[in-house]
Amino acid sequence: MDTRQALLVDAFAAEPTAGTPTGVVPEADGLTEDQMRAVASELGAPETAFVLPADDADRRLRCFSPTGELDQAETAAVGAHAALYERGAVDAAEWTVATTGGEVAVETKQNGMVWVEQGRADVTEVDIPYDDVADALGLDEATLKDVGADLPLATADAGEPWLLIPINYFEHLSSLTVDEGAVASLCDRADAAGVYPFTFDTVGGDATRRSTLHGRAFRTGSRTEDPVSATASGACAAFVRRYGALDDTIEQVLVEGGHFRDRPGTVSVDTDGTEVWVGGRGVTALDGTVTVPAGDDDDIIEA
Incomplete structure (x- = not known):
């Protein structure tokens, strides 16, 4: 039977x-799409990257959630390149990577950081009453209006649209009581994939700089909060940069997330308010093998 190395890499940590x-499968050449789907489902990670050779790029990534293939998957790209760099399979360099959604640029740094081109952020203000948003999140309207004078409710789309909801203080962000049905209604009205309440009130930072934002990602249709969302973090950083909410001395935006899932992480974002790059580290938590089902059979995969 065909077995492949399979990793679980904790991205943005x-x-x-x-x-x-x-999930990362470092040598996926020869696997069919059905086999990739089966392996991604077995690994169960939000995103799994299958690393493949490419004729017109340095490598190809096909990325899958447990239910299907993804056009854009910055988290998987960070996890895959962090694992490849950790194992000496790639050096610190700039790379072209072919994906289902098109070619993206990736850079691996000597300090272990991986930077991925997210693309252009489109920001659109939305006209949704504060009381509807407050009810969906279990908040008082004042927690939203306090910052609403400077930052409106808006969707930001850097590959996936998120409804961005500025909140005044961390204590209010930490005490959310999310109504899934009401969140789905907000997302339907805003044409968004999820809501991203955030605050400038943060937990901390790394050894050299303080965090800029703390956000929580609630995807419509999901019963659990995303641990650390690269797409939402990048979109939010572009939004606050575009609206002049950041000090000019802040060169890179450091976005915290995952604390309320006991999986804290940080996404570094380099943006001028329009073009977005997201960066982060990754560490291998599990290194093993996966048995791949043959052809289109429905055999059980053993990991």
């Missing part, structure tokens, strides 16, 4: 069991 768990 420097320690295991933090950040977002990400």
